[in-house]
Amino acid sequence: xxxxxxxxxxxxxxxxxxxxxxxxxxxxxxxxxxxxxxxxxxxxxxxxxxxxxxxxxxxxxxxxxxxxxxxxxxxxxxxxxxxxxxxxxxxxxxxxxxxxxxxxxxxxxxxxxxxxxxxxxxxxxxxxxxxxxxxxxxxxxxxxxxxxxxxxxxxxxxxxxxxxxxxxxxxxxxxxxxxxxxxxxxxxxxxxxxxxxxxxxxxxxxxxxxxxxxxxxxxxxxxxxxxxxxxxxxxxxxxxxxxxxxxxxxxxxxxxxxxxxxxxxxxxxxxxxxxxxxxxxxxxxxxxxxxxxxxxxxxxxxxxxxxxxxxxxxxxxxxxxxxxxxxx
Amino acid sequence: xxxxxxxxxxxxxxxxxxxxxxxxxxxxxxxxxxxxxxxxxxxxxxxxxxxxxxxxxxxxxxxxxxxxxxxxxxxxxxxxxxxxxxxxxxxxxxxxxxxxxxxxxxxxxxxxxxxxxxxxxxxxxxxxxxxxxxxxxxxxxxxxxxxxxxxxxxxxxxxxxxxxxxxxxxxxxxxxxxxxxxxxxxxxxxxxxxxxxxxxxxxxxxxxxxxxxxxxxxxxxxxxxxxxxxxxxxxxxxxxxxxxxxxxxxxxxxxxxxxxxxxxxxxxxxxxxxxxxxxxxxxxxxxxxxxxxxxxxxxxxxxxxxxxxxxxxxxxxxxxxxxxxxxxxxxxxxxxxxxxxxxxxxxxxxxxxxxxxxxxxxxxxxxxxxxxxxxxxxxxxxxxxxxxxxxxxxxxxxxxxxxxxxxxxxxxxxxxxxxxxxxxxxxxxxxxxxxxxxxxxxxxxxxxxxxxxxxxxxxxxxxxxxxxxxxxxxxxxxxxxxxxxxxxxxxxxxxxxxxxxxxxxxxxxxxxxxxxxxxxxxxxxxxx
Numbered sequence: 001x002x003x004x005x006x007x008x009x010x011x012x013x014x015x016x017x018x019x020x021x022x023x024x025x026x027x028x029x030x031x032x033x034x035x036x037x038x039x040x041x042x043x044x045x046x047x048x049x050x051x052x053x054x055x056x057x058x059x060x061x062x063x064x065x066x067x068x069x070x071x072x073x074x075x076x077x078x079x080x081x082x083x084x085x086x087x088x089x090x091x092x093x094x095x096x097x098x099x100x101x102x103x104x105x106x107x108x109x110x111x112x113x114x115x116x117x118x119x120x121x122x123x124x125x126x127x128x129x130x131x132x133x134x135x136x137x138x139x140x141x142x143x144x145x146x147x148x149x150x151x152x153x154x155x156x157x158x159x160x161x162x163x164x165x166x167x168x169x170x171x172x173x174x175x176x177x178x179x180x181x182x183x184x185x186x187x188x189x190x191x192x193x194x195x196x197x198x199x200x201x202x203x204x205x206x207x208x209x210x211x212x213x214x215x216x217x218x219x220x221x222x223x224x225x226x227x228x229x230x231x232x233x234x235x236x237x238x239x240x241x242x243x244x245x246x247x248x249x250x251x252x253x254x255x256x257x258x259x260x261x262x263x264x265x266x267x268x269x270x271x272x273x274x275x276x277x278x279x280x281x282x283x284x285x286x287x288x289x290x291x292x293x294x295x296x297x298x299x300x301x302x303x304x305x306x307x308x309x310x311x312x313x314x315x316x317x318x319x320x321x322x323x324x325x326x327x328x
Numbered sequence: 329x330x331x332x333x334x335x336x337x338x339x340x341x342x343x344x345x346x347x348x349x350x351x352x353x354x355x356x357x358x359x360x361x362x363x364x365x366x367x368x369x370x371x372x373x374x375x376x377x378x379x380x381x382x383x384x385x386x387x388x389x390x391x392x393x394x395x396x397x398x399x400x401x402x403x404x405x406x407x408x409x410x411x412x413x414x415x416x417x418x419x420x421x422x423x424x425x426x427x428x429x430x431x432x433x434x435x436x437x438x439x440x441x442x443x444x445x446x447x448x449x450x451x452x453x454x455x456x457x458x459x460x461x462x463x464x465x466x467x468x469x470x471x472x473x474x475x476x477x478x479x480x481x482x483x484x485x486x487x488x489x490x491x492x493x494x495x496x497x498x499x500x501x502x503x504x505x506x507x508x509x510x511x512x513x514x515x516x517x518x519x520x521x522x523x524x525x526x527x528x529x530x531x532x533x534x535x536x537x538x539x540x541x542x543x544x545x546x547x548x549x550x551x552x553x554x555x556x557x558x559x560x561x562x563x564x565x566x567x568x569x570x571x572x573x574x575x576x577x578x579x580x581x582x583x584x585x586x587x588x589x590x591x592x593x594x595x596x597x598x599x600x601x602x603x604x605x606x607x608x609x610x611x612x613x614x615x616x617x618x619x620x621x622x623x624x625x626x627x628x629x630x631x632x633x634x635x636x637x638x639x640x641x642x643x644x645x646x647x648x649x650x651x652x653x654x655x656x657x658x659x660x661x662x663x664x665x666x667x668x669x670x671x672x673x674x675x676x677x678x679x680x681x682x683x684x685x686x687x688x689x690x691x692x693x694x695x696x697x698x699x700x701x702x703x704x705x706x707x708x709x710x711x712x713x714x715x716x717x718x719x720x721x722x723x724x725x726x727x728x729x730x731x732x733x734x735x736x737x738x739x740x741x742x743x744x745x746x747x748x749x750x751x752x753x754x755x756x757x758x759x760x761x762x763x764x765x766x767x768x769x770x771x772x773x774x775x776x777x778x779x780x781x782x783x784x785x786x787x788x789x790x791x792x793x794x795x796x797x798x799x800x801x802x803x804x805x806x807x808x809x810x811x812x813x814x815x816x817x818x819x820x821x822x823x824x825x826x827x828x829x830x831x832x833x834x835x836x837x838x839x840x841x842x843x844x845x846x847x848x849x850x851x852x853x854x855x856x
Contacts, residue, residue: 227426
């Protein structure tokens, strides 16, 4: 039974968590918020930014703040799928009989940091597919379920594309949000320098949310009510990203190759619930949908060659969709 | 407040507000159309048959729109969404309402209900009359005032801006209330119907066959005849014996007034007699004498007089009372009918004066339809015009003819009120030594001055040429042994002026010019 007090206390707990993260990570409040929302909704996050912005720091800090099992996988071109999911090892018992024993890979954790995911080969990247979608891993003929909560927080570098393997669309679509990390402002940069060069400025983070609490919070977020009218609004927003749709904006018709998938609509509504939870509300509002719309769709809308050649960013197209599609 | 209450109150307020707005917008448009319609009907571009109904049509349109606004379906989801947006409640109302529609009870319903109660939502903060509504209300009031003002003042404004007076013929000031009399006696009813037909033909209240009011001779004769009949009917009702008197005699009005007073005295005497009869007493000798004196005002053959005399001879007070009461009722009816006839005359007279048409009954008092000569104020056989009772030969009852026969009249005017010496006249008519009325001090344009015969020496050739080129009818006659003479008809000049949009002062200048010509004529041709 969900009570207002329970909802309120859970919300306060996550607000505190956000503030705690903010004490370690300078800036990137949107990325932190998006990551927390994705965690609450059981989604995976793709963090993109140039090197040194703190992508890994965010994930590592989050893992510290949550009492969860954390794994870090550094993706490299020679990384093999077995290195991620695990492998069957030949073992020998006391009587000298040999048998196979499955040695779990780093994916058997609650929080996975897939660092520089685009540096691994597609075969290795695909090893994450089942885990991300089904929360299970199949090795040989045996399927091993992953313990919840399970979230992959992947990072990738938009530059230095040489020797990288861009993620296949099917895999990108499995990420709940794609979050861009922006270059810090001057004040933020000064703060980053101070914290990393002065011993007294370092902040030791202690775990504040347990696995059970995170699962409870996820249940609460899932049961957050949303009016059918707003569901319809979210669906219309996603529908408007398709260039073949009659009512889609001009920019979409001109620059979009493929619109967002139905999974985008699911992410949008679920993310809106998470956003409503994080702002202390008890139901989804239009603002919640608008707030998570870019995070949920920017990696799901594929631009055509014309847009890429003109240097058009997908955010601009999404802004126009938001401006054109009205809630009522 | 619970969500059900919020929905109920919001729905009611929304409907009410919609009713007000739809009604007011409807009123704005209908008022605009009304203003357009009134304007066009003032100019006789459309029939003004709907003018009396405009107020009701506007009200009906506003009312039906308001009812439609009240009855129109309210989309609850849309309504709550709008309320959420305006109150910034984060779609709480919308979500709660949708959760209430679910069959199973959602865990968040009590939470949201508590939140709603804490928020103290007040739909009246959103759904209320705003500035635009007030502005629209002001606009409606202004438009309504404009339409009403135009209905009342439009004709005067049109006249003020110098529009053709003929266009205003339909807006004459005839009081319809006066003219729609229902209780006229049969003989007056007949007159009234005929008179009404004539008035409608001339376009009073607009829409007539001849709305410009250009009354033709035949029509005018009909009007005069009707006036005569009305006069006779009035005389008959009052018991006046003026069979030989002219109906338009100014003394007739005085005679009727006096007779009316006498009959009212008779009425009072009868009243007293009836009271006494009711008390079981016969009238005293003094009263009887007074009654008999009062009865002298009625002719011997008058049935009413005979009836009263018979009643007075009754010995039985009760029978006497009944007979007197019957006589009193008859007398009352007579006086009432006579007043209606007088009102009818006044109405037509008012209308005629407003029309200002030279042939309208405005000048009926100046003419004598029964007068054989056909003119009272037109000098005949040397008699001064406009003075005394006219005398003339039988056979002509047409005042128009009298006007046309007026070539031999003379008279003079001064535009500054200065009397000019009256000149002589030609054609064998005698001189007129009386001073004529001051034309410029009086709106009435005496027919005496409507025509002038002017010797050519007084008229520059180029002036004549100018008139001819402008369409002014100038008749030229050359009689043996006399100079060439031009005959101008001011009526025709004025009719021409009516066809043009001229300021009032220009019209006066034309009159003045015409008068000066007459003055020159008179000076040039001194009276014999």
